[in-house]
Amino acid sequence: MTASVPDLLRLVAVPVLGWAAWRDVKTRRVPNRTWLPLLGVALLALALEAWQVWTGTTVGYVNQQAYFLRTTISLGFVIPLAYGFWWIGGFGGADAKALITLAVLFPTFPTYLFPDFALPVVVPTLGVFAMTVLSNTVVVGLFYPVALTLRNAAGGHVAKAMVIGRPVATERVTEEYGRLLQTPDGFTRRGLDLDALRMYLAWRGASFAALRADPEEFRDPASIPAETNPPGDGAIAVPDGGRARPEEDAGADDPSVDADDEARPDEGEITDPWGAERFFEEIEGSAYGTTPEQLREGLTVLTADDEVWITPGIPFLVPMFLGLLLGLSYGDVLYAVIEGLGVF
Known part of the structure; x- marks a missing residue:
């Protein structure tokens, strides 16, 4: 040459x-x-x-x-x-x-x-x-949405989100990048950013498994420690996206706790469900454009469903x-x- x-x-x-x-x-x-x-x-x-x-x-x-x-x-x-x-x-x-x-x-x-x-x-x-x-x-x-649609169709995953997303087991979402394509009301293009989810878990010092095991406790802002942790930038650093406490891990392994049996809570019963407002008040800057409402809706879906749709958002x-x-x-x-x- x-x-x-x-x-x-x-x-x-x-x-x-x-x-x-x-x-x-x-x-x-x-x-x-x-x-x-x-x-x-x-x-x-x-x-x-x-x-x-x-x-x-x-x-x-x-x-x-x-x-x-x-x-x-x-x-x-x-x-x-x-x-x-x-x-x-x-x-x-x-x-x-x-x-x-x-x-x-x-x-x-x-x-x-x-x-x-x-x-x-x-x-x-x-x-x-x-x-x-x-x-x-x-x-x-x-070509990416075409390939994604064909892949979803071949796997029998036919849904409104199949052109821009793919289904994943909810327990694995903290190992993924992208956004949720779901809210409690159905399909959305602007769901919870998964980087923001990892930031929230790190801020609370909690594991995702523990949150899914006892959503009612985590939904109550009184359960948030008085001293929270730096949220980081949401990059995948550990498998569950947070720093699990021993007692939370024990609860996550309790077979009597089944996230599927939890009814979606009425978020009007308490002030600041999930501590979303406090989270955004304490962190510096924004969590990738995520709003408190998106965080609440995302957490509600993630603690109720075993499989969710996410958009991987190819870089x-x-x-x-x-x-x-x-x-x-x-x-x-x-x-x-x-x-x-x-x-x-």
Whole structure:
């Protein structure tokens, strides 16, 4: 394979973004330090390539005007776009940082020459590679709900939530990332965030098993210790998402306690059911946008049902990584489809 030095440097994005996507799936957390070295490589490659284009020392002919226009679009449009999506809540912080880094790293299309062919294959007229990665990401993401629906149907899980979620055993929800798709009244797209659930359990110093074993006790805010614990960030650190006390574990193992036999309580009987208001008053910041009402409704469902629907919410970095691989090999998928339809 033959390529310019800047384009060879840019290939470091593949293992870094691949690792970040894997990390995002496992923990939903990507350290900030992931992007700084890659951004350093991006600035080096951009400075070297810009100098080569300006001085006319590139391998092969490069249109100076087109190059700098595409670079301006990548830096001046894609970066603010990524920041804007993060600001309105459409992107997570890691998603925005990844796209911003790619906008600096790939302002134009790279070229990799092989003996009989060159990659990428499909290069759109615009020629801004970061835009291609973004459009490829969207295309890849469209296949996820299709695959999820087919998987649910094959397993006999047919429900309103089958397009965006999957059923899990309630006792395992603290081992999952995502949101509940249920309230006591039925389907919802904005149920309890499972990170917020783990934060709540850590704050109470309680295990999820104990909460399910005796929901009436936990529903009473008087059962909350006078000295609560730091809630953490909700990342999966221990299997049950909380720090179980010995007496709670004993209650959880009591076969006479069956969460299925508990009727859903009337939350109007006591003030601040589950201590939800107190939880949000004591923690610093928000729990991933969760409200006290969402917490109450989620806890009511989780202490009554043996199986619940959650949306796993595939991390955006996963389709972005696949979009990068598609861009480096095939090129712009959406452009190829539109061109194939005769629009261009």
